[in-house]
Amino acid sequence: MKRIINSFKLAFPSRSCNEAFARTAVSAFVTYLDPTLDEVSDIKTAVSEAVTNCIVHGYKDTIGTVFLRATLLEDRTIVIQIKDRGCGIEDVRRAMTPAYTTGGEERAGLGFSVMEAFMDTVRVRSKPGKGTTVTLSKKIGDRREC
Amino acid sequence: MHTITFSNDKGTLTIFIERDIDHHNAADLRLEIDRAIELMPAREIRLDFDSVEFMDSSGVGLIMGRYKKAAEHGAKLRIQNLNSRCRRLVELSGVLEIVDIVK
Numbered sequence: 001m002k003r004i005i006n007s008f009k010l011a012f013p014s015r016s017c018n019e020a021f022a023r024t025a026v027s028a029f030v031t032y033l034d035p036t037l038d039e040v041s042d043i044k045t046a047v048s049e050a051v052t053n054c055i056v057h058g059y060k061d062t063i064g065t066v067f068l069r070a071t072l073l074e075d076r077t078i079v080i081q082i083k084d085r086g087c088g089i090e091d092v093r094r095a096m097t098p099a100y101t102t103g104g105e106e107r108a109g110l111g112f113s114v115m116e117a118f119m120d121t122v123r124v125r126s127k128p129g130k131g132t133t134v135t136l137s138k139k140i141g142d143r144r145e146c
Numbered sequence: 147m148h149t150i151t152f153s154n155d156k157g158t159l160t161i162f163i164e165r166d167i168d169h170h171n172a173a174d175l176r177l178e179i180d181r182a183i184e185l186m187p188a189r190e191i192r193l194d195f196d197s198v199e200f201m202d203s204s205g206v207g208l209i210m211g212r213y214k215k216a217a218e219h220g221a222k223l224r225i226q227n228l229n230s231r232c233r234r235l236v237e238l239s240g241v242l243e244i245v246d247i248v249k
Contacts, residue, residue, distance in 0.1 A: 016170035106207040
């Protein structure tokens with residue numbers, strides 16, 4: 001079990017204006033590890049995708065609470081859990097297929113593909129009617145060794 | 147707050163996107179860009195990303211939608227001035243199969 005060096009939690013209503021708030025909060029939090037611009041951008045993009053999923057899909061046609069928890073581990077990994085108590089996903093594998101979307105409105109269907117491309121690991125747990133939890137992790141390079 | 151500016155020169159309409167693109171901003175951007183496309187007939191439409199610091203996959207949806215909108219008006223869509231992060235996302239998305247990057 002890796003030691004936790006820092007953590008924070010957020011809970012906010014599923015309003016789209018909070019997409020920027022959530023990704024900015026996580027990017028400020030990870031600054032402690034002195035990440036590169038690219039690493040910060042990867043994390044912001046993945047968080048933006050996951051939070052957007054809660055808003056567009058989890059709480060479609062309603063406003064619920066989005067829960068975000070971020071943890072820094074001693075091996076320089078950031079773990080981010082993004083959770084909703086919304087409608088859940090019937091078929092997680094299908095939802096993760098590139099370009100598959102139920103979003104309409106010009107959604108590209110790339111949310112999970114982007115998370116997978118930009119993070120080291122992406123785990124999705126979902127129960128129809130109960131909600132969805134996405135856990136993202138990424139190890140931040142240690143440039144002091146260079 | 148303005149979200150786009152544009153220039154129209156010799157049949158090329160360039161639309162400068164002036165804010166980050168996420169799901170929240172995409173709806174307004176879509177309306178404003180489409181209005182510009184409808185008001186200013188052009189053979190080529192260029193979306194300029196020079197002021198876009200951040201975009202997620204909503205930006206890819208925005209590009210795909212504007213490609214269709216441009217085609218409806220007989221125009222070709224191109225994109226330009228993406229920073230390295232936006233460019234990486236666009237490359238990953240496969241949207242470059244239908245839209246060229248000019249610079």
